[in-house]
Amino acid sequence: MPYSDDSLFRRIRKLTGKAIGDFNLIEEGDRIAVGVSGGKDSYTLLHVLESLRRKAPIRYELVAVNIDAGYPGYRKEVVAEHLRAHGFAHRMESTNSYQVIEEKRRPGSSYCSFCARLRRGVLYSLADELGCNKIALGHHLDDFIETLLLNQFYVGTLAAMSPKLAADNGRHTVIRPLVYVEEQDIINFARAQALPVICCACPVCGVVDQKRKRMKRLVRELAAEIPHIRRSMIGALGNVHAGHLLDKALQEF
Numbered sequence: 733m734p735y736s737d738d739s740l741f742r743r744i745r746k747l748t749g750k751a752i753g754d755f756n757l758i759e760e761g762d763r764i765a766v767g768v769s770g771g772k773d774s775y776t777l778l779h780v781l782e783s784l785r786r787k788a789p790i791r792y793e794l795v796a797v798n799i800d801a802g803y804p805g806y807r808k809e810v811v812a813e814h815l816r817a818h819g820f821a822h823r824m825e826s827t828n829s830y831q832v833i834e835e836k837r838r839p840g841s842s843y844c845s846f847c848a849r850l851r852r853g854v855l856y857s858l859a860d861e862l863g864c865n866k867i868a869l870g871h872h873l874d875d876f877i878e879t880l881l882l883n884q885f886y887v888g889t890l891a892a893m894s895p896k897l898a899a900d901n902g903r904h905t906v907i908r909p910l911v912y913v914e915e916q917d918i919i920n921f922a923r924a925q926a927l928p929v930i931c932c933a934c935p936v937c938g939v940v941d942q943k944r945k946r947m948k949r950l951v952r953e954l955a956a957e958i959p960h961i962r963r964s965m966i967g968a969l970g971n972v973h974a975g976h977l978l979d980k981a982l983q984e985f
């Protein structure tokens with residue numbers, strides 16, 4: 733791969749490798765469906781996992797999986813061409829999610845969360861069909877800390893996301909190997925490599941959730957004063973002092 737000696741790519745790969753080790757994300761014999769949307773995060777995830785796979789002491793397989801939700805104008809052929817050009821095993825799946833969303837979504841409810849829920853179902857079925865025991869998603873460090881803040885500020889709970897989660901069906905494990913990788917590194921990598929980024933073409937495409945956008949801005953503003961804020965926040969998620977919280981389920985008072 734042309735970028736494999738690039739220092740930015742090596743940093744992303746090192747952090748991904750650390751997450752894989754810390755959370756035991758990949759094991760011998762795994763067959764992993766990597767969700768590839770055509771966005772910067774999942775392209776980066778796929779390239780990093782492939783680079784790690786080539787050097788890994790254990791054997792595992794990757795299958796890139798793309799789901800077309802049926803939004804007119806979604807340029808899935810761009811994704812397919814990239815996957816083909818780089819020799820990735822892949823599956824392109826078309827669905828009628830758009831139609832289902834238009835018919836079933838309750839007025840005022842979130843477009844993105846409905847769409848993501850339908851996509852998750854398709855991902856699980858595809859993983860079954862392709863013989864994959866794991867599903868890798870491209871969520872990165874900023875997604876984790878923004879979710880932490882969103883939950884604290886708007887929901888009143890102390891939670892982010894899990895880097896490794898057993899699916900409810902008991903058959904699959906969802907992994908998020910980019911948990912330690914900052915979004916800016918992904919943006920820079922995607923730009924440097926001219927990854928063919930496309931958008932999902934849904935009616936709210938590009939309109940980032942306003943609350944999440946606010947959290948992103950908050951972190952960016954604070955980072956001007958506290959340069960290591962992102963590292964500190966992700967570190968905090970792995971350094972919980974349950975005795976210094978108020979949750980009666982965690983300790984007796």
Ligand SMILES: Nc1ncnc2c1ncn2[C@@H]1O[C@H](COP(=O)(O)OP(=O)(O)OP(=O)(O)O)[C@@H](O)[C@H]1O
Pocket residue numbers: 766767768769770771772773774775797798799800801851868869870871
């Ligand atoms: N259409 C799709 N087909 C396959 N996988 C998808 C698709 N959409 C999303 N995913 C997977 O779910 C993850 C989170 O989706 P989300 O919509 O939050 O995208 P994102 O954070 O913008 O990431 P990306 O830059 O990869 O699109 C993606 O990184 C990807 O792994």
